[in-house]
Amino acid sequence: MLSDEELLRYSRQILLKQVDIDGQLRLKQSRVLIVGLGGLGSPVALYLAAAGVGELHLADFDTLDLTNLQRQIAHDTPSLGLHKVDSAMARLGALNPHVQLVPYRSGLDADSLDAAVERVDLVLDCTDNFGIREAVNAACVKAKKPLVSGAAIRLEGQLSVFDPRVETSPCYHCLYGHGSEAELTCSEAGVVGPLVGMVGSLQALEALKLLVGFGEPLIGRLLLIDALSSRFRELRVKRDPHCAVCGASHG
Numbered sequence: 001m002l003s004d005e006e007l008l009r010y011s012r013q014i015l016l017k018q019v020d021i022d023g024q025l026r027l028k029q030s031r032v033l034i035v036g037l038g039g040l041g042s043p044v045a046l047y048l049a050a051a052g053v054g055e056l057h058l059a060d061f062d063t064l065d066l067t068n069l070q071r072q073i074a075h076d077t078p079s080l081g082l083h084k085v086d087s088a089m090a091r092l093g094a095l096n097p098h099v100q101l102v103p104y105r106s107g108l109d110a111d112s113l114d115a116a117v118e119r120v121d122l123v124l125d126c127t128d129n130f131g132i133r134e135a136v137n138a139a140c141v142k143a144k145k146p147l148v149s150g151a152a153i154r155l156e157g158q159l160s161v162f163d164p165r166v167e168t169s170p171c172y173h174c175l176y177g178h179g180s181e182a183e184l185t186c187s188e189a190g191v192v193g194p195l196v197g198m199v200g201s202l203q204a205l206e207a208l209k210l211l212v213g214f215g216e217p218l219i220g221r222l223l224l225i226d227a228l229s230s231r232f233r234e235l236r237v238k239r240d241p242h243c244a245v246c247g248a249s250h251g
Helices: 004-009 020-028 041-051 066-070 084-095 110-118 130-143 172-176 193-212
Strands: 031-035 055-059 100-104 122-125 147-153 156-162 221-226 231-236
Touching: 020 193, 031 041, 041 055, 041 084, 041 193, 055 084, 084 100, 110 130, 122 130, 122 193, 130 147, 130 172, 147 193, 156 193, 193 221
Parallel strands: 031 055, 031 122, 055 100, 122 147
Antiparallel strands: 147 156, 156 221, 221 231
């Protein structure tokens, strides 16, 4: 059940008929894995913790440096040199002590990634590494866990939801195959801070929709954000029946 303090803390979203008490209880009972605690993972973790997701599993093997602070808002200057997982846990624990935090401070290999995905209800890909994205996608397809994937570079962002529980849903590999410009990192191409904040916030919103069960998630749709002109476009994405990850011969 929800305590009086929790009812007051979450009162503004409980007022929404799409959430209500039942939806808030679903959030409290949910477990979510966030892969990457940088520009995308920061707003994702902050908003999901604030919303009352019961367990946040935090995965990042990097330490915080000065160049991160322009966009990675879960961290601060006194945390420079700390592991990003530890910096984020301190911030999230201060924000909402009701949320249980599970750290993954080292890189996840195939077996440990599979195990980490199995433990949760939903995964958010907040990395800027194509190899990690592919591995996370494969683990989600294998475990039939929904994946909310976001990316931002330069002045362009994109977002989609891949849900193996939905027969018609594509997976990340259906869309990107064996590589794309997403292999570039922010350190190579640059990025503006509010853009990753926008994409991360939308990822958190998609996660809440999936966990509570309201609205229309971005399944089979790719949202493209042009920050230079403040325009949004949407592309339909179909499942590839011959996909090397989720195709019929691999299901």
